[in-house]
Amino acid sequence: MNKIFSGIRPSGKLHLGNYLGAIKNWVELQKSPDTERTVFAVVDYHGITTPFDPKTYHQQVMEAVLDYMAAGVDPEKSILIRQSKVPQHTELAWIFNTITPVSWLDRLPTYKEKIEQTQGKYTHMGILDYPVLMAADILIYKSNLVPVGDDQLPHIDLTNEIARKFNHLFGETFQTVKPHLTEGARVMSLQDPAKKMSKTGDEGIALSDNPEVVREKIKKAVTDSGKEIKYDEDKKPAISNLLTIYQLLSGRTIEEIEKDYEGKTYADFKNDLAEVVVDFLKPFQKKYSELKNNMDYVDKVLTESEEKARVIASSTLKEIKEKIGI
Numbered sequence: 001m002n003k004i005f006s007g008i009r010p011s012g013k014l015h016l017g018n019y020l021g022a023i024k025n026w027v028e029l030q031k032s033p034d035t036e037r038t039v040f041a042v043v044d045y046h047g048i049t050t051p052f053d054p055k056t057y058h059q060q061v062m063e064a065v066l067d068y069m070a071a072g073v074d075p076e077k078s079i080l081i082r083q084s085k086v087p088q089h090t091e092l093a094w095i096f097n098t099i100t101p102v103s104w105l106d107r108l109p110t111y112k113e114k115i116e117q118t119q120g121k122y123t124h125m126g127i128l129d130y131p132v133l134m135a136a137d138i139l140i141y142k143s144n145l146v147p148v149g150d151d152q153l154p155h156i157d158l159t160n161e162i163a164r165k166f167n168h169l170f171g172e173t174f175q176t177v178k179p180h181l182t183e184g185a186r187v188m189s190l191q192d193p194a195k196k197m198s199k200t201g202d203e204g205i206a207l208s209d210n211p212e213v214v215r216e217k218i219k220k221a222v223t224d225s226g227k228e229i230k231y232d233e234d235k236k237p238a239i240s241n242l243l244t245i246y247q248l249l250s251g252r253t254i255e256e257i258e259k260d261y262e263g264k265t266y267a268d269f270k271n272d273l274a275e276v277v278v279d280f281l282k283p284f285q286k287k288y289s290e291l292k293n294n295m296d297y298v299d300k301v302l303t304e305s306e307e308k309a310r311v312i313a314s315s316t317l318k319e320i321k322e323k324i325g326i
C-alpha cells in the first residue's frame, strides 16, 4: 500500500503542464486500491523562496487550493493542506539540515539554474535549502510514492540520500521514496518546444484561460517545417508536443489522431486541438467558480485536513526527536 505526498508552489496560475505532469496523477492515485493515504500540499514556504507580493500572497495560496480541488483533488479521499499550517515540516527540515552536506545541494540542477538566472549572485539560504524542506515534506508523512514531473527527480534522489543517512545515523526510520511519472510528464512551451511549459510568459495555457485566450494561444503556437501531422520528437518537436496534449486531453492514441489528420493542414489540426482544450477546461472552470462562491466550505476542508496532517506529522516528529535524543 502506498503513502503518497506531493506539492506545488503557489507561484502563479496552474497550467496544462502542471495538470498533465502532476495533478492528473494525483487524482488517479487518490482513487487507486493500492493507495493507503494521499497528502497534497500547497507549499507556501517554498513559494517565498522566489519573489512574491505579501499583499496578494494569501489569495494566491487560496487560488492554488481552489485549483487543486477544481482539478479533482477530493477532500473525502485526500488530505489537502497548506504547508505552513503544519509546522512539523519545517521542524524536520531543520533536523535534516544538520545531516545534509552543502555539496549535496549546490550540485543540483535546479540550484545551478537559479544561480545562472541571477548572474551568479548567491541570493539567499532558502534557494539552496529548498530541496531539504521538500525532503521533509515527503518524509514527515513517511511517504513512499511522489507524483511529480521529471524535473523533480534529482530532488527525489536527494530525499533518499537524506533518508538513508538518517537511518544510518539514528536507526531505521524511513523507507525508500519512489517518483511516480506518467507519459504527460513533460509538456513543452507553445512558443519554444525546447523549453518546458511554465507559469511565466504566455507560452503556457493556464487552466483558467477562457476559450478566446486558448484559441489565440494555440493559433500562435509555433509549428515545424513541413506540413505533415506526425509524431517525431527530433524532427517535429512542436507538432509532437501539440499531439501529446491532444492525446492526453482527448484520451485517443497518437496513431488515431495522426490518421485523422492525414492530408489536412496544421491550421485544421490546431483549430480542433483548441476545441479539445476548451472542452477539457470547461468542467474545471465551472467547478472552480462554484468553489469560489463557497469559501466557507473550502476553509472547512482545509481546517479538517490540516488537523489530520498535524496528527500524523507530530507522531513522526516525536519518533525522530526521541531517536536523536531531543
Ligand code: AMP
Pocket (backbone or CB within 6 Å): 007, 008, 009, 011, 017, 018, 019, 020, 021, 022, 147, 148, 149, 150, 151, 152, 184, 185, 186, 187, 188, 196, 197, 198, 199
Ligand atoms: P512548478 O510549476 O514548477 O511549481 O511545478 C509544479 C509541478 O508541476 C511539478 O511536479 C512539476 O514537475 C510539474 N510541471 C511543471 N511544469 C511542467 C511541464 N511543463 N510539464 C510537465 N510537468 C510540469
Ligand code: TRP
Pocket (backbone or CB within 6 Å): 005, 006, 007, 008, 009, 043, 046, 133, 134, 137, 138, 146, 147, 148, 152, 155
Ligand atoms: N519542489 C517542487 C516543485 O518545484 C514542489 C514541492 C515541494 C514538492 N515539496 C514537495 C513536490 C514534495 C513533491 C513533494 O515543483
